[in-house]
Amino acid sequence: MSTDFQQARVALGARLRELRAGLTGRELADRLGWQQSKVSKLETGRQTATASDLAAWAKATGHPAAAEELEARRKTLESRSRSWRRQLAAGHRPVQDALTVEYERSKNFRAWQSAMVVGMLQTPEYARAVFGSYANLHRSPRDIDEAVRARAQRQSMLYSGDRAFHVLMWEAVLYSAVCPLNVLAGQLDRLAGVLGLDTVKLGLIPFGTVLKLPPAGGFWLYDERLVIVEEWHAESWLDDVDSVALYLRVWRGLEDAAVYGAAAHRLIARARGRLK
Structure with missing residues (x-):
């Protein structure tokens, strides 16, 4: 995995963490029906989010309009490493x-x-x-x-x-x-x-x-x-x-x-x- 790719994934994770403000990782995981570890991995750049992950995240954190922005970030990331x-x-x-x-x-x-x-x-x-x-x-x-x-x-x-x-x-x-x-x-x-x-x-x-x-x-x-x-x-x-x-x-x-x-x-x- 390239350094550029990993940096982009970490940056995406940081944006996800911003959107989660006001919710604990456990609370968000419960809303999404995920394991809390998945929330942590996405926010720290240890796992690559899918398009459906990002859409669900935006909706569950009360920021549905952010889904388009998150998907654009994901596509940029995916364009480098597939x-x-x-x-x-x-x-x-x-x-x-x-x-x-x-x-x-x-x-x-x-x-x-x-x-x-x-x-x-x-x-x-x-x-x-x-x-x-x-x-x-x-x-x-x-x-x-x-x-x-x-x-x-x-x-x-x-x-x-x-x-x-x-x-x-x-x-x-x-x-x-x-x-x-x-x-x-x-x-x-x-x-x-x-x-x-x-x-x-x-x-x-x-x-x-x-x-x-x-x-x-x-x-x-x-x-x-x-x-x-x-x-x-x-x-x-x-x-x-x-x-x-x-x-x-x-x-x-x-x-x-x-x-x-x-x-x-x-x-x-x-x-x-x-x-x-």
Whole structure:
């Protein structure tokens, strides 16, 4: 959880405490039918309030007009850190639909992945294996087929001609068996084919390359307005100028270490050859 996110959550808690003036925590909890510990956690920033929590709080404290303000604060907070637990409560398909909206709003995309193939370039079989793994990890609804279809439909943007995709991946991705080996073989064939697309610039960072920064988690840059950073517990959606500029600097450092074209094809072919 980022420092900015936690600070925003603490600030929201302080506002909730202001609205509770005149009521004890126990009295408010009784009105709401909650445990007193929930009131305490929300006020101290140790728990993230839901939209329904905030609406109930505003009404129970006698400040119903504050509900809109509280919800605006919550949306700002949620725009920065979106826990996988919440995002996947209804399955993977809604997450894919939310991402499609951002793709439709953007023209230039930059992606970095060090552990698996970037979603936009995944085969359906590879995507199915990845979605299945995360559904098991987060114990989320297994709407895997729907999620795969949504991702496959979004990949049509690769061929539209009005968008540009610049993808960087570490060579380790080519060997990462996050799926059955026959599926990985098909995925590598797919990557080899992607090298010929006019809309995609695919760069691979070979093992042994001297790097300006250590390979870390994956992230996407949507134009120069939004960064989505993938973490185990959540995604961070960052749209402030300083954060976007930071990730652009990270991106450029990685870009300097990548190889393209024939050199990238040789790396893919070498990895593919090991699967025969």
